[in-house]
Structure formats: structure tokens, C-alpha cells
Amino acid sequence: MVNLARQRLGAGVVVRQHDLDAPLDWLPDAGMDLAVLALVIHYVRDRVAALRELHRVLRPHGRLVLSTSHPTADWLTDGGSYFDARYVEEKWSCGLVHRFWRQPLQQWINEFTAADFVIERLVEHQPTAEMARHHSAEYGKLLREPGFIAVRLTKAPPSSR
DSSP states (O other): OHHHHHHHHOTTSOOOOOOTTSOOTTSOTTOEEEEEEESOGGGOSSHHHHHHHHHHHEEEEEEEEEEEEOHHHHHHHHOSOTTOOEEEEEEOTTSOEEEEEEOOHHHHHHHHHHTTEEEEEEEEOOOOHHHHHHOHHHHHHHHHSOOEEEEEEEEOOGGGO
């Protein structure tokens, strides 16, 4: 994904790979306007620490946009109680082992707010009609069961916290 981003964005943009279980020590305090975590946060073991670190590097009113699998999708796949929070290992049909953190929506929100973010928007994605032509079974399922969520979080200025 890093190589693909470099190819698409060109030489004028710096693209870095980083383990979010480690501090972002190469970034200054309040130096960024936006951070994007596309399908990443559910792989991080200490999500609150990572979110706090992202909060540190964002300017006041800076935004963090993230997506993850929808808690309902994880529950329907994994079973048990929707309210279970645990590390899950799944073996995919291609042979890969997929490891991620599964938890209910309330726990995700608690982690966002524990890191001092304000939830600006939450989107439960629905498929477009175009998907029906190429992936009809998945399209039908995603019309009934959410697959992903996206959240836009804002770093409130210190005076409003």
C-alpha cells in the first residue's frame, strides 16, 4: 500500500510506514491538519495510546478520519455476544491469517473520547448500485448488514475541552 501511495502521489509527497503501537516521535506537537487511518485502527493493540499520539500531532481543530470494519459485521462473522471485546484470528480462504481487535461500537466511541477527540460524523457505508452488477451477493448482504464504518474526529481547541 505504501508503494502504491508513492506511485499515485508522486515524488512531491512524503509517504511513511509506521507502527502505531510506537510513538510518532518524528512528528512535532500540533503540526498536522489531518490524519487518515483507513482500515488500520482495529490492528493496533493500544488504540487509546495511538489515538492520543495522533491527537498530540494534530493542530487545534485538526481532524482524524478513520475507518474500520463495522462492529456488527465482526460480531456476525465471529459469533458470541455483540458486546464481546477481544483479539480475533481468522483464516481467510486464500490462506492468510487475519488478526484484529473486535469490540462493540460503544467501546470504539469510548476510546475516541478517551483520547480527547470529538466525534464530528459517523458513516455506516452502504453499497452503490454499481456494485450490484459486479458483486451481486455481496451487494445484497451489504444492503442488509453494515460492513464498515467511517468516523471523522476533531481535536477541539484547549479552551473547549
